[in-house]
Amino acid sequence: MADLSDPIDRLEAALRAVNEIEANNIIDDAMGQMTPLECAERLITPVLRRLGTGWVDGDVSLSQVYMGGRICEKALERLLPEAKQTYRVRPKVAIAILEDYHNLGARLLLSVLRASGIDPIYYDHQTVTSLISKAKADGIEVLLVSTLMYRSALKVRDLRKEMVKMSISPVLMVGGAPFLFDEELWRVVGADEMGKDTSAAVKAVNRMSEVKV
Amino acid sequence: MIDEMDPMDRTMAALSHKEPDRVPVFMLLTMHGAKLLDMPLIKYLNSSEHMVKAQLKMRDMFGHDCLYALSYAAAEVKAFGGEVMFFEDGPPNAGRPIIQVPEDIEGLEPPDIESSVRLQETLKTIRGLKEGSNGKVPVIGVVMSPFSLPVMQMGFPAYLDLLYHDPEHFRQLMDINQRFCVEWANCQFEAGATAVAYFDPVSSTTMITREMYLDTGLPIAKGTISKLKGPTATHFASGRCLNILDDVMGTGTAAVGVSSLEDLSLLKSKSAGKVSLIGNLNGIEMARWDHQRAEMKVREAISKAAKGGGFVLSDNHGEIPYQVYWDVIRWTMDAARKHGKYPLNTTDR
Incomplete structure (x- = not known):
């Protein structure tokens, strides 16, 4: 059983369950300590990487990867303007x-x-x-x-x-x-x-x- | 030594979990008929006359054990009023989704099979194949499962949103699709199909979790298959199914099309004596096989799954790519004859 005290583990569990509310809560908590882009790089990207690898290994379904990606995409769309930050522009x-x-x-x-x-x-x-x-x-x-x-x-x-x-x-x-x-x-x-x-x-x-x- | 059987007896013995004279081979050739008759795919795939001629000729050329009535999967969407896009060198795709927003489902009706030129052409193909083979070769029809058809009706991303967020429209769509699927499959049985392949890739654990399958794809498959007037083979079109194989067996299907992504030995150990396996040659890789690799892959599949019957050698997707050379098909059949004779050569294992 994963240690769900780690936000990465908790977010992974929430995305596997396609639980948008819980995922947003975890991302919002993390945002108290970092910028949206840091949150993307240090929390969201590692979790989505785990889901992607899990799909290749047959442990995660494509629907979980897709819905998980959509939930995180929407979260970042919400957080970036709030923090007056934008997406990275390079490379194109x-x-x-x-x-x-x-x-x-x-x-x-x-x-x-x-x-x-x-x-x-x-x-x-x-x-x-x-x-x-x-x-x-x-x-x-x-x-x-x-x-x-x-x-x-x-x-x-x-x-x-x-x-x-x-x-x-x-x-x-x-x-x-x-x-x-x-x-x-x-x-x-x-x-x-x-x-x-x-x-x-x-x-x-x-x-x-x-x-x- | 078992006397040589005809393809029908060979296949029926294998599906009854007995060892026939050799492992049956379902060479699921669709587009290759256009190559054989030297005509564009759009002309070939829309003509029962051409399809019957080519299917019978290809079976004469290679000696495989089925005749395949599939023209293209998007034909069902065409019957619903959708567009189909043809290519010179691959299977047609469904065009602009017929369901643009979930509310479109409210006005949707199952197509009238009688008045659909496209579907009637498939029924003519089935009749022609049955007549042309004197009932000695299994004729395989095809339906898309009610649960997987929406990928072509509305696009995959929109369908996933529906699955997760709109249970009412999902239920309505399943009701429409199930009514169509049952009628369409039974028309194919009446026309002479020996069995119908129930294509259900969305139910694969490649696509959805087992939990979601138990709530959606499984009850829909049970409700559909129980109303059909003949045997089905459930095909996941190269998607994974090991973790739901026990559940799939509960749908009443006679056979399961399995993926090259999963261990055939494990699949066999779970299915032996309960449900037959069809597969699991990697169709994409086949396009680059040489003689040696074809023989190796056939021998490997047979050694893992053919003991005791309950196995049909085939590709893992349900359609051999247009780019696979005739020689590869010939080498595959030669290897099946060499290594698939019962009793199996234990040194092969």
């Missing part, structure tokens, strides 16, 4: 669904990043051409691509070719079912990294922020 991050119409993975990623104090641009569904054009125009430094269908995962190969042709080089991270079922696929299609769960994206963004900010 975008999330896209490539050649696919399944948006749960991308929505989940958006919630987790926002709950972690990062405010990505949400591109929704894109083709290779439209995504390249948007990423170039927005000066994107980390491009997170979500896919559910195998055919969409294979389109990452075309995306990489176009990125080279258009001389843009954001860190290209891919995620979604095809990459979980074939753990070599991300290399085959030319991505820079693969995220088994949302915490990998948070880590990648944090790493970039250390390098570039």
